[in-house]
Amino acid sequence: MSARMAALALVVTACAADAGPSGPTLRLWHTFGPEETRALNDALATLRVRVEPTVVPFGLGRSRLAHALAREARGAECPDVARVDATWLPFLAARELLLPVPATFGLDAFTAEARELGRWAGTEYGVPQAVDGLALLYDPRRVPGDSGAAWPPADLAGLTAAARALTRDGRHGLSLRSDGYWFVAWLRASGGDIVDPVSSTLGVDRPEAEAALAGYAALAGAGGVAPPPTPAGDEAALEAERFAAGELAIVVGGPWTVAALSEAARRQGADLQLAVAPYPLAPDGRPAAPRGGQLYVVPHCAAHADAAWRLIDALTDAKLQAEWSRRLGLIPTRSAALAQASPLARAFAQALRATRPLPRHPLTPLLFDDLTPALQAVMAGDATAAEALPGVARAWTRLLERAHP
Amino acid sequence: MKMTRLARLSLRTRLMAVLALAAIVPTLIVGALAVRRARTDVERELVNGRLALVRALGAGLDATLQDSQRALALVGAAWAEGGQAAPDATRRLLARLHRELPLLRRVAVLDAEGRRVAGDDVPLESFTGAGTYGGFVGDAAFTPVGARVVIWAQARGRTGELAGYLAAEIDLGFIGQSLRAARLPHAARLYVVDGDGRLIASSDAGARLGAGSLRGAHPAVDAALAASDDGSLERAGTLAVYRNLSSYQTTRGVSWAIVLEQPARDAYALAAAARRDAALVGGLVLLGALGVGWLLARALTRPLERLSRRVDALANEPGGGPAEHPPAPGEIGVLALRFEDMARRLEEREKLRAALARGERLATVGALAAGVAHEINNPLTTILGYANLLLEDKPPGHADRAALELVAEEARRVQGIVRSLLDYSRPSAEGGVQHGPLDVAELCQRTAALCAPILRARRVELVLDVAPELPRPRADARRLEQVFVNLAQNAAQAMDGGGGQLTIRARAHGTDGLEIAFVDQGPGIPAELLARIFEPFFTTKGPGMGTGLGLAVSQQIVLDHGGRIEVESQLGRGSTFRVILGG
Numbered sequence: 001m002s003a004r005m006a007a008l009a010l011v012v013t014a015c016a017a018d019a020g021p022s023g024p025t026l027r028l029w030h031t032f033g034p035e036e037t038r039a040l041n042d043a044l045a046t047l048r049v050r051v052e053p054t055v056v057p058f059g060l061g062r063s064r065l066a067h068a069l070a071r072e073a074r075g076a077e078c079p080d081v082a083r084v085d086a087t088w089l090p091f092l093a094a095r096e097l098l099l100p101v102p103a104t105f106g107l108d109a110f111t112a113e114a115r116e117l118g119r120w121a122g123t124e125y126g127v128p129q130a131v132d133g134l135a136l137l138y139d140p141r142r143v144p145g146d147s148g149a150a151w152p153p154a155d156l157a158g159l160t161a162a163a164r165a166l167t168r169d170g171r172h173g174l175s176l177r178s179d180g181y182w183f184v185a186w187l188r189a190s191g192g193d194i195v196d197p198v199s200s201t202l203g204v205d206r207p208e209a210e211a212a213l214a215g216y217a218a219l220a221g222a223g224g225v226a227p228p229p230t231p232a233g234d235e236a237a238l239e240a241e242r243f244a245a246g247e248l249a250i251v252v253g254g255p256w257t258v259a260a261l262s263e264a265a266r267r268q269g270a271d272l273q274l275a276v277a278p279y280p281l282a283p284d285g286r287p288a289a290p291r292g293g294q295l296y297v298v299p300h301c302a303a304h305a306d307a308a309w310r311l312i313d314a315l316t317d318a319k320l321q322a323e324w325s326r327r328l329g330l331i332p333t334r335s336a337a338l339a340q341a342s343p344l345a346r347a348f349a350q351a352l353r354a355t356r357p358l359p360r361h362p363l364t365p366l367l368f369d370d371l372t373p374a375l376q377a378v379m380a381g382d383a384t385a386a387e388a389l390p391g392v393a394r395a396w397t398r399l400l401e402r403a404h405p
Numbered sequence: 406m407k408m409t410r411l412a413r414l415s416l417r418t419r420l421m422a423v424l425a426l427a428a429i430v431p432t433l434i435v436g437a438l439a440v441r442r443a444r445t446d447v448e449r450e451l452v453n454g455r456l457a458l459v460r461a462l463g464a465g466l467d468a469t470l471q472d473s474q475r476a477l478a479l480v481g482a483a484w485a486e487g488g489q490a491a492p493d494a495t496r497r498l499l500a501r502l503h504r505e506l507p508l509l510r511r512v513a514v515l516d517a518e519g520r521r522v523a524g525d526d527v528p529l530e531s532f533t534g535a536g537t538y539g540g541f542v543g544d545a546a547f548t549p550v551g552a553r554v555v556i557w558a559q560a561r562g563r564t565g566e567l568a569g570y571l572a573a574e575i576d577l578g579f580i581g582q583s584l585r586a587a588r589l590p591h592a593a594r595l596y597v598v599d600g601d602g603r604l605i606a607s608s609d610a611g612a613r614l615g616a617g618s619l620r621g622a623h624p625a626v627d628a629a630l631a632a633s634d635d636g637s638l639e640r641a642g643t644l645a646v647y648r649n650l651s652s653y654q655t656t657r658g659v660s661w662a663i664v665l666e667q668p669a670r671d672a673y674a675l676a677a678a679a680r681r682d683a684a685l686v687g688g689l690v691l692l693g694a695l696g697v698g699w700l701l702a703r704a705l706t707r708p709l710e711r712l713s714r715r716v717d718a719l720a721n722e723p724g725g726g727p728a729e730h731p732p733a734p735g736e737i738g739v740l741a742l743r744f745e746d747m748a749r750r751l752e753e754r755e756k757l758r759a760a761l762a763r764g765e766r767l768a769t770v771g772a773l774a775a776g777v778a779h780e781i782n783n784p785l786t787t788i789l790g791y792a793n794l795l796l797e798d799k800p801p802g803h804a805d806r807a808a809l810e811l812v813a814e815e816a817r818r819v820q821g822i823v824r825s826l827l828d829y830s831r832p833s834a835e836g837g838v839q840h841g842p843l844d845v846a847e848l849c850q851r852t853a854a855l856c857a858p859i860l861r862a863r864r865v866e867l868v869l870d871v872a873p874e875l876p877r878p879r880a881d882a883r884r885l886e887q888v889f890v891n892l893a894q895n896a897a898q899a900m901d902g903g904g905g906q907l908t909i910r911a912r913a914h915g916t917d918g919l920e921i922a923f924v925d926q927g928p929g930i931p932a933e934l935l936a937r938i939f940e941p942f943f944t945t946k947g948p949g950m951g952t953g954l955g956l957a958v959s960q961q962i963v964l965d966h967g968g969r970i971e972v973e974s975q976l977g978r979g980s981t982f983r984v985i986l987g988g
Contacts, residue, residue, distance in 0.1 A: 025621065033655055037633030052620055053631040054600055055649055059538035059656040064600070067533065067544070077601055233654065366535040373539065373565030383564040391566025398517065399535065 024304045025050040026311055030083035031061040035259045039327055040315075047314050049307065054079070062088045062365055069097040069299050078301035080308040083129060086117040086293045091362040093120040099298045099305055100125055105313065114333035116357070117293040126295030127312050128333035130324075132254040133291035133355035134185045135348060137261070140275040142166070143249050152277035156189040159250075159280050163225035166249040174250045175239045176219055176226040178379045180371030181290065182252055184358070187212045188288035189280045194371065197361035200400045204371070205393040213385035217378045229379040240264035244272065252279070255348050258329025276347045278354035291355035293333070363399050370395035416709060420702035421695075429694050433687070440683045447676040452637045455590070455646040455665050455672075460635060462587060462595070463663045466580060467653040469508070474540045474558050474657075476506055477571040481560025484514060485568030495523045502573075509573040510553070514560070516569040527572045531555050535567075542659045545577065545599045547615030552577040552605045580606035591674070593667035600660035602626050629662035644672040708737040712744060719748045774941070778823040785823065789816040825954045842877040843885065843986075845911050845919055852889040852909070856897065863897045864904035871911040876919060878987040880966050885984075888959040892923040892982050895955060898946070899927030899980065918968075918987035925981075930974040938972070 028051050032040055037055055044051045056064055065084065068077050069092070084092065092098050101107060101124045107115055110128055118126030136152065136159070144151035149162030163173030176182070184194055190212035193203035203209055221228040227248070230238050237260070242248040244264040251257060258274065265272035279289035296312040298305050314320075321337035324330045325345035331352065332338045338349060358364050374388035414422070480502050484495060499512050511525035519532055531543025541557040553574055560569045584595040585608045596607040602620035604612060619626040625645030628638045634652040638645045647664040670677075792813040799806045849871050860867050889909075896907045905926035914920035930938065937943050939960045944953035960970050966986055974980035 032633075034633035034652055037631075041631060041633070052627060054660065055630065055633070055651045056600060056660045057651045057655055057658045059654075060541065060658075060660065062536055063533040063541060064544075064660070067531070233656065369535040369537065369539065369559070370565070370567055373559075373561045373567075375565070377563060377565035388564040388566075391562075391564045395517070395535075395567050 023049055023307055025052050026081060026304055026307055027051075027079040028053040028081045028083075028311070029056055029061075029065060029079040030054070031056050031058040031085070032083065033058075033256065033259070035263070036256075036328055036330075039324055043315065043320055047311070049311055049314075051311065058085075061085070062091065065299075066092065066095070066097070069301060070095070078299055078303065080298065080302040080304050081311055082297050082299060084126070084295055084297055085365065086126070086128075086295055087358055087365040089118060089126050089295055089297065090120045090360055091365060092297065093123070093125045094362045097300050098125040099300055099302065101127055102309055105309060109318075109335060110316075110333050111335055111338065113291070113352075114293060118295045118297075120360070126297045127316055129294040129296050129316060130255065130321075130330040131291065131293040131333055131349070131352060132256060132331065133293075133352045134182065134252055134254055134279050134289035135351035135355075136277040136279060137243075137251040137253050137257060138249060138275055138277065139243075139246075139273050141273060142246070143275075153280050155280045155283070156186070159189075160219065160225065163219070163250060167225045171247050171249060172227050172242070173225040174219070175242070175248055175252060176216060176229075176379075177235055177239075177252065178220075178229040178372070178376045179235070180368040180375055183213070183216060183371065183375050185252065185279050185289040186216050188282050188286075188356070190215065191283045194367060195359065195363075195396055195400075197359050197363045197400065197403065200404060202393050202396060204389050204396070210385045210389055213375065213378055213389060216375075217381075217385070220379055229376065236260055237264075241268070244268045244270045246270075255329045255331050255345065258344065258348075262329075274344055276344065276351045278351040281354060287354045287356040289352075289355040290358045291352060292358060361403075363403050366399055367396060415706075417699075417702045417706045420705060421698055424698040424702065425695075429691060429698070432694065433691065436683070436687050436690070440680060440687070443683070444676055444680060447679060448673065451672060451676065452644075452646055455593075455644075455667075456635055456637065456648070458587065459595075459646050459648045459663050459665050462583065463648040463650050464653065465583065466597070466661075466663065467650055467658060469579070470542060470556065470575075470659060471654065471657075473506060473508060473573065473575060474542070474556050476502065477512075477556065477558035477573055478540065478560075481514075481558050481569070481571040482562065484571070485560045485562035485566075489514075489516075489522075489568055492523065499524050506573075508575055508579060510576050511574040513572045514569060515572060517567050519570065522569065525574075527574050528555055529572065532557065532570070532572070538657055540657055542657075545603065545605050545615065547603075550578075551581070552614045577605055581608070581610070584608040585610065589665075590667055590672065592671040593665055595663070595665050597661055597663045598626050598630070600630065602630060605661065623664075625664050625666055626662070629664050630660070632662070639669055642669050643667070644669045705737075708741065712737070712741050715741070715744065715748075774826040778826040781819070782823050785816055785819055789813055789820065792816060822952050822954075825952060825958055839881050839883065840879040841882065843880040843882055843919070844877060845875055845921060846871045848882055848886060848889060849909050849911055849921070851886060852893055855886075855890050856893040859894055860897050860907065863900060865897045865900050866904075866906045867893075868906060868908040870908055872913065875911060875913055876917040876987070878917060878919060880986060881962075884962045885966070888962050888984060889921070889923075891955045891959045892984070896923050896925035896927065896980075896982075899925050901927075905979075914985055914987070918985065921984045921986075923982045923984075924979065926979045929976040929978055930972070930980055931976065932974075935972060935974060939970070 026049065030037070030040065030053060032055065040053065044053065061084065065079075065082055065088070068079070071077065089098070101118070105127065107124060107127070111131070114128035114131050115124065117128050117131065118124050143166060144162060145166070147162060147165035149165045150158055151162060153159035153162055159174070166173035187194065187203070187209055190208055192206060192208035192212050195202050195204065218224060220226040227238075227242065236257070239248065239251060239253075240257075240260040241264050243251050243261055245268060251261070261274065262272055264270075279287075282288045296315060298308045298312070302308050316334065318332070318334045318337035318340070321330070321332035321334055322340035325332055325337070325341035329342070329345060329348070331345050331349045332341050338346065341349070370392045374383075374392045377383040378385050378388050480498050484498055487494060489495065495514060499514070502512055503509060511527045513521050513524035513527035515529075515532070516522050519529070519534055521527075521529070528546065531541070533541060537557065537559070539559050543555040543557065545552050545554045547553075553576055555572050555574050558571045559567055560571055561567055580597055584597070584606055587595060587608065589595060589608060594607065594609055596609070596612065597605045598619055599605050602618035602623070603615045604619065605614065607614070620630070621627065624640045625638050625643070625647055628636060628645070629647035629649055632647065632649045635646070635648040638647070643666055645664055645666045647662055650659050650661045650663060792809050796806060796809045796813060799809060849869055853867055853869060856867070893907060893909070900907070907926075908922070908924040910922045910924065912920050912922075934945065939956050940953075941957040942953035943957075963970050963984055963986070968984060968986040971983045971985065972980060
């Protein structure tokens with residue numbers, strides 16, 4: 001009897017262990033890119049929980065999420081978990097659309113910089129999934145090479161000089177994105193700033209901003225150190241292809257850029273070697289490059305909040321974060337995971353110490369809607385910096401007035 | 406244990422098993438792998454083909470939306486640059502936009518604060534203002550006549566400054582039309598769902614759009630909305646391929662997905678037919694292989710079986726009867742020939758052994774008989790002598806004369822028997838054999854003459870068939886005459902009363918030997934008696950009709966000449982005695 005019963009018990013136990021996902025079906029909204037989505041789906045497949053993920057294009061994420069959360073009466077559409085950009089958190093939290101992270105969650109295991117991303121008005125609403133920011137990516141076999149440039153550059157002048165020295169033989173020294181987020185780093189390193197939403201102080205209407213924008217645009221295209229501007233949608237792919245082909249020496253990018261560069265190198269059969277250097281500091285010694293990250297949040301309208309926090313805990317597991325650092329180049333947010341991360345991810349994390357968060361304000365994600373078109377207009381030669389920046393200032397003034405009537 | 410069971414199987418079965426293992430099984434495995442590979446390839450190509458269709462349609466849909474948004478942005482830029490100050494110019498711009506893009510049902514122009522300043526009455530629920538990276542596709546809305554969506558584009562002038570927004574409502578019926586226009590595989594269905602899993606368009610004209618979310622109920626929809634780009638899924642008898650449209654524009658675009666579903670049975674119909682054909686061909690090949698294998702096994706085992714039967718025959722019967730012809734080819738044939746050779750040698754050895762045994766026995770009998778004959782001969786001579794003396798004393802007609810003549814005759818008969826015994830037992834060396842060139846023709850003529858009376862009395866026709874120029878081996882003609890006469894008389898006696906023909910045929914045997922056959926048409930000798938006819942005193946004749954020494958003596962004489970007597974007999978057809986000398 002005993003042997004048979006033991007065998008039966010073993011079978012029952014095995015069946016129970018092999019049973020499919022249990023519990024409620026959790027809706028997960030995210031804005032991961034294709035490679036990241038594959039990694040996410042792989043991770044979800046190993047979890048014993050039913051998840052219904054939905055990919056939302058990054059540009060739609062904040063609007064759609066806010067729209068859906070605001071209509072929380074239609075509970076069916078409310079996600080249980082959403083992965084959001086760190087700049088969206090103040091916008092969502094200020095509208096009381098998010099649940100605070102439970103005290104039992106164990107946020108102490110995360111790095112202080114990462115935790116800061118999920119905090120708004122003294123309350124932690126987001127569990128950091130990854131930290132990111134801008135740094136200089138380069139191939140150590142080519143940079144600084146025989147350019148004679150000091151490396152890594154201490155300031156913007158040093159970066160420009162290095163880029164100029166590296167620009168030769170069909171190769172550009174630096175990539176310059178016509179995107180406001182990238183320009184923020186340049187503007188700050190030039191001594192300017194965008195805006196202080198709290199004090200409603202604009203930075204783009206100052207001479208430093210105008211000079212920075214003009215200088216930035218002058219470096220792109222003929223006679224410059226960067227390729228001419230390309231359509232916004234194609235920038236990342238073109239940049240990666242050029243870098244992999246050796247036509248570009250330095251890329252200004254974040255951890256997310258690593259996957260794109262690797263993919264391009266794989267396509268071209270190139271031997272990719274990457275190194276990371278911090279972005280030059282501002283003249284006052286403060287970091288210039290923006291620091292940000294991605295957070296998991298639980299909306300107020302979530303139907304299964306407890307299960308959602310458990311899912312977030314699983315998705316920020318130290319082991320998974322370490323794996324993603326190797327697979328995707330992402331920088332872990334748990335201290336334990338950071339220690340196990342890939343050398344490149346650790347180097348990136350080190351470089352990101354020389355970054356500064358964007359203003360922690362609900363308006364912040366809206367600022368780039370106006371900054372980027374102005375930047376593009378100037379880089380395309382349609383307008384001068386002096387013509388473009390006042391329009392940005394007017395648009396931001398309207399935003400500030402609306403935020404602080 | 407298994408090996409023992411295998412060993413119990415017939416050789417043919419084992420050969421079949423070996424053939425199966427060595428040839429058929431690998432063939433089947435390779436065939437199965439090839440079929441599996443072909444199936445995988447066909448299925449992959451099938452999925453790839455459907456994915457290509459889904460990608461093409463998805464790219465077309467994305468391009469249409471993006472182009473519409475770009476057109477709005479361009480018109481917005483023109484409006485921002487000059488139109489906003491001139492209502493007529495705005496109207497002209499919008500009219501041209503309607504003309505160029507009939508897809509846009511209603512178009513509205515909003516100022517930077519989101520207030521409508523020109524154009525149609527477009528639903529503004531999806532307006533979000535800034536933070537959209539320049540454009541936005543709102544949520545799909547559903548009406549009784551179909552699905553609609555509002556797309557937004559920021560209107561910015563040359564310097565990039567925001568002047569307002571353009572919003573356009575698009576009737577998504579064009580998606581359904583393009584889905585229905587697609588050349589779909591049999592029983593396939595194409596549809597597009599929004600990010601919430603609601604049906605936006607379908608190739609099925611009767612499908613209810615926006616009726617409710619398909620998420621949770623349609624695994625393909627779940628997979629499509631969760632996918633990084635495209636993929637396939639087979640679940641519950643349905644094959645689905647899908648594309649998440651957000652992958653075309655990871656920053657802007659839509660979070661919709663396009664899905665193609667088809668019953669797996671229809672999707673894999675071609676592959677299934679190919680599998681069936683392959684299975685049929687495989688089955689035929691297998692049957693053919695088994696048939697060929699069986700024939701091969703039979704060809705291999707038949708000679709062995711024949712050999713086995715031959716062994717049984719040899720075991721049951723000396724000589725085993727005639728060997729089978731033709732012999733098997735190859736090694737088994739060689740083995741059979743060797744076996745026959747071995748059997749023949751064994752048989753000869755056995756015959757020799759038997760002959761030796763018989764010879765020893767007969768020699769003993771002969772010696773005994775010779776002793777007895779010698780002892781009998783002296784008193785017999787006395788008896789015969791006195792009988793003759795008494796007869797001389799008795800005049801013809803004397804009353805004792807008949808009795809005395811009977812005594813003398815019987816004594817002479819006994820004397821003949823004794824002489825025969827002495828002939829049989831007398832060694833050749835001391836038998837007074839007088840060898841000389843044998844004229845067998847003359848011997849046959851003399852035999853015929855000697856036997857003529859008895860042959861005539863028994864109405865037997867004698868045929869002499871003597872080949873010309875026969876060898877003349879050295880032999881004792883007188884003693885061989887005794888043999889020939891004996892054989893001729895036996896033949897005549899065998900054809901007792903019925904008459905018939907006796908043929909004495911003389912032929913050359915080998916290079917310098919002779920074969921003299923005595924062929925009668927008598928009743929033949931039963932097989933069980935054939936082995937004994939050369940034994941002394943063995944006779945089938947009645948009492949007083951024969952001594953049983955004729956054939957024994959004849960054989961001894963021929964053996965003394967280094968020859969042999971062979972006999973063949975068939976019941977009802979006669980017997981043939983062959984005297985073989987030399988050769």
